[in-house]
Amino acid sequence: MSGTGPALIICTCGGALAGRLVFDRLAATPGFGPVMVTQDFCMPEGWRRAAVWCRQAGADVLVVAACGTPAATEALGRVATAAGLDAHRATVVDVREACAWVHPEPRWATAKGVRLIAAAAAGLTEAVRTPPPAEIIPSGRVLVVGPSRAGLAAAGRLRELGCQVVVLDPSRSDSSRASPAGDPTSPDSVPIPGRLLEVTGQAGDFTARVETAEGILDLRVGAVIVAVEPPAHVPPPDTSSLLTLLAMERWIATAGTTPSLHGKTVAFLLEDCPWPSATESALSLALSLVRQGGRSLIYYRDLGVAGRGLEERFREARHAGVTFIRMESDPPRIGERDGRWVVEVDVPGLGLFAETADVLVRGDAARPPDLGDLAEALRVDLRPDGRGPGERMPLEPVFTERPGVFWIGPSRSPCTVDQAIRHGEAAAMAALAAAAPGRRAVSVQAIVDTGRCALCLTCLRVCPHRAVTIGDGPAIEVLPAACQGCGVCAAACPAGAIQMVEAPGRRLLAELDALLSGPALDGDPIIMFACANSAVPAARTLGRLRHAYADRILLVSVPCLGRIEPEHCLRPLAAGARRVLLCGCYDRSCQHLVGPRRARMAAERAAVVAGALGLDGGAIQTASVAPVDWHRLAALLDAVAAVAEEGGAGDRAARGEAAGERAAEGSAAGERTVKVGTGKVAA
Amino acid sequence: MLTCTALVVGSGVAGLTAAQALAARGLSVMVVEQGSVVGGHAAGYACKAGADCVLCGVCLAAQGIRSLRAAPGPVVRVDTSVVALEGSPGRFTARLVQRARGIDVARCTACGLCVRVCPVGAISPLPWAEEPRACVLDFDACLRASGNPCALCREACPFGAVRLEPGTREDTVTAAVVVVATGFTPFPASAKSRFGYGRLPGVITTMDLEQGLRQQGTAYLEHQAPAGRRLAFVHCVGSRDVAAGRGWCSQVCCPTALRLARRLAGDVPDLEATLFFMDLQRCAPGIARLFRVLPPEIHLVRGLPAEVRAGTGGLVVTYEDLATATRCQGEFDVIVLAVGMDGPPSVGGLPEGTGGFLTDLPRGVVAAGACGGPVSIAEAAAEGLRAAGAALKTLEELACPVPGRH
């Protein structure tokens, strides 16, 4: 500390903010040393002047009250570098969009600005120094599990890009007819029969334990791509006239031709198969049979044609003479007569419609491959339908919750050939980013205090990205290339041993304390914890639109709602805040998977404690908003402000009950179990 | 003459993903965007979440735009079109035409002083645009277009960002590889005159509804039909329709129509929505579940309407219900046409395949996203990655020195 106190730069945005903010009062925010008022902080001439001033002022903590534009953030970075300031000792406070533009009354806008500036300064003085980036030396090799179309497409593309690839074939791992095991480490080797047992480490530097015919070996790989296909239960040809699509496809693929089907009628039953992949294989099989002089019937309810070229192929098949029969409600009735199948359906407008067929083929594209062991080896969740990755990760193709592990093809969802290859090639590029050789610097986002860590493994259990590992040291280790900076571990650590670089634990509290005092607002403050991925962008849009909301609503940005601890909710209530709002992503859109759920847990816990204290536990509220949906946020803010208004003095009288927190006392004789309400996980 | 290793044409989800993936590999990347803001179609769509996220993917566009700021990032040029592209792998030359925006993106802080002083409202602050966050001057609406010497905006701007000279600037850029991510054109719904788009009030498209919801919220519906609570969604408008010259399935319209209907049914009390469809495409992740558990306000009717007429009590839809094989009529307040995807606007010098989609591109030029065929937003993100890989592969084959490569 130079003794001058934190320095403050106020930008008037070329005078555009004159009359909307009282700059003298912003400049008089307590706790600051030197203050500079400029009008063009984000312009090259402006930030150069600011940098010179900053150096002269000798400030080692800098707060810039400007706007929320990327230009201001960029300018701040330049000033910090030029003035020799650590990146975590300088910040921009958005007084333009978040104060001037959304609070028409200059007095209140200014009062809120003063609080925001004071909070930023309080946070910065508690900030930790930026730790040096960690260095990863990726292995340059990628492990592909499953030589499916998607897997081979990924492997092919990776080889073209100069990456070493090992392809593992788990379907043949326990079979005696397995081809002799090749050397998995030699490039361009054929798929190796083998099973993946465990993957430890982080993106770029995984150790994959693999069991092959040669025994168990450890492979160093930079990324893992899972592309397993459903198992091929191919029945011997001609022994059965009831097949599945997949079996028929494989049969024809192995036999080359199907003389036994010449002139025969084949019925494809796709009534429960709206997947384009099912349509794709049925169409190609039906077409080839018709061209060989046979007859093909396709029964369907919704024909899945949402794939490239499928609609065109559907028309081609219709012209070639494939019969398409649409059914409405009941499944087809299937009987047998003279050794042939009889398929009877109720067609609207036609009535009962019966056809005989020699072979029945059932669509089966919905069946997933068996992925349980693989998911366990990779520590990736599966969905209830047996595919991966977990339920909250289905949106972005290719990625999983564990960085460096990619999941494609039929292991993810039924997909067409074209789609499988596209996803394979996309996964190859994603894997290359993790595995490409050459040193890679990764910024460290979580710091573990080895003195405080009790190795209780709570963090290991809650980390949504599998970034925590048990090392050799006296404390757990956070793998920097896996850590996504959400702070769920820091919020959960019972010893308070994990500090997030962006928002150290005490820093968030210090910010809150500063935010909760200061010039009076238009009513008791309402604290809103806003997720940086959803609520913050939505609030920024409100600012840009100059959409007014109550100035008593004070926004605190957090990397993810999972960062919130019960104490963060209680602190504001105890300091006289009217309400506490936790606003973040929807359950299924949270990039950190568990953020909204953990926020609800923290809020619940805080409400119970608040009730015990005689505070209003009902004043803690959670909500979801999308980054693009500022309408919802505006409605939410108005509703919260209105409720707080109504509540008034009556708020405090409504006391919550401290019930439900404690589980029933264990009996002396029986097995005793302690379950804390908010931390419960289904066994 | 500008130079870059990879030129990305189009800044939609696919283009941005490809550009970032290539830039992250250490290549110098330039993104050229025809419009005034980046993000493509998806950047203007609405969130369709009800009580929970329905995985529409609109956030992916917002995410892509936000991550443009990550270093090392690509260089982005807005208001710029590629008018000609020629050359061979390793040495492509693209002729760029940049329209004057009226306001210098690098110096505008979107403070809004010019917007306030403009007497004719020719300056737009583009409040929903994430990037670039700078105002745009519409030269056609500007008083100077009619010879008036007005320069109030220039005088008001504290940063000297206003440039009142209209016109275009030409430039040339050379690149070793080109990623084309020009997206799609929505099917012109007025071409299907029997649905009355552009003729009958209350007939809108899914694109209109997406943008309306994004910008005005559910109030948009009130503007279309005050107190209108009966909605019809017509699927396959400009898809799976050989007569209209569109013999392909646009893949995204079934899920989009359902998501929109769900969002409105959840937000607007007493709203009833009927979906007229041919075959429900419900294979997108998470969509099968949404179709399985339909709220009571949403009805499914198999059969595409024959026509839409103005009736006394609303819009009358004539259709054949294929489930019962009967001819029916229904009355609605708002008709939403789920328009399909047509090929992208043409880029000078590139061959076009069926429907204008780019299916057969010369070596060294890679198509990403919807310009190669209809894709959803999430699929477009994967497409961007795939195209980046294909572009890298071309560079690898060229074995030419590329900046940032070891």
Place this chain on the structure above:
Amino acid sequence: MIIAERKPLEAIAGMMAPYRKVLVVGCGTCTSICFAGGAREVAMLGSLVRLARQSQGTPVEIAEVTVHRQCDAEYLLPLAPQVEAAEAVFSMACGCGVQLLAETFPARRVFPALDTKFMGVTVAPGWWAERCRGCGECVLDRTGGICPITRCSKGLLNGPCGGYRNGKCEVDPSIDCGWLLIFERLKALGELEALRAINGPKDWSVSAAGRPRSVVREDVRTYTEEATA
């Protein structure tokens, strides 16, 4: 580890009522890991009581400290000045910690802020279950690694009591019959034969029910007879 749970706030507030200056001491080991008495819980208790007392008009000054382990006096001795300054000390450790604090600082009243529950394991985050009673004579070698003393409500040594229904215990139907678990484990191990052996009566004199126990290890002890005298 030792599992504990915080006493109800009202109980702690009641014990604290007569005092105006108190010290709350957390423990960084077991009770920290089971979210009952670590640094966070100390801070939480401190702020809760402070607030409650403020609103009652009887403010209290609370000092907060968390030591690495309360069952070793070396960690407690440095607290002397803080203990000296306080009128009462509240321990957020297990019963051992509370007692060692009281022994170390005989001049101060020491109160427990937790209820010590049992020795157990983490079943899942937020869920702990008892596994060991410290009976002094382990029988796990004969029971497939499942403790009949702990897992059987009656502590039977030679099979279930006959009162179990659907695999559940008759004492508390929400828990599994310990002996059924033992049976299934032995079956899976192919060691059902072990059940034929009769376990003789246990020496309960070495259990907690016998008398206060202590363990003396001559090979590691460093104290001299004079020191104990």
